[in-house]
Amino acid sequence: MxxxxxxxxxxxxxxREKKLRQHLPELQAALQAYVEANAANQVSLIxxxxxxxxxxxxxxxxxxISKPLHLNFPVKLFNGLAEQYGIDCEVGTIEGDSREPVSYFGKFEGPGEAFLIAEYLEL
Structure with missing residues (x-):
C-alpha cells in the first residue's frame, strides 16, 4: 500500500499561513533529509x-507500507515537525493519481498515533 x-x-x-511560509525551507530540508535517509525504503518527496x-x-x-510497524517512523517525523513548527498533517493512501485522506494529526489536531492510523488504513 x-x-x-x-x-x-x-x-x-x-x-498559521504566515508561520508556514516562514518555516517552509526548514520543513523542506527536514523532509528531504528523511527521504535521503530512507531511500532504501522507496520513500519519495512530495x-x-x-x-x-x-x-x-x-x-x-x-x-x-506493508505492516503497521512501518508507520512508526513517518508518524514520529511528522509529530516532531508539528510540535516544532506548529503544523497539522494529513495522511492517506495513493491509488494511481488520486489521494484519499484517512486521518489528520499535528499541533492543533493532536499527535498522530501509528496504531490508529494503521487501523484507518486497514493494515
Missing part, C-alpha cells in the same frame, strides 16, 4: 510549493 503524509496547507488562518497561494501547496512524503 502506498501512503502519503502531507503538511496541511489549506484552510489556514492568516497567522514538494510542489511553487504557487503563490499556500492553499495549493503539496509538501510531504509518500512511502510504501
Amino acid at each position: 502506498l501512503v502519503y503524509f502531507l503538511v496541511a496547507c489549506d484552510r489556514l488562518e492568516e497567522k 514538494n510542489d510549493c511553487d504557487s503563490e497561494d499556500c492553499e495549493d501547496w503539496q509538501l510531504g512524503i509518500s512511502q510504501p
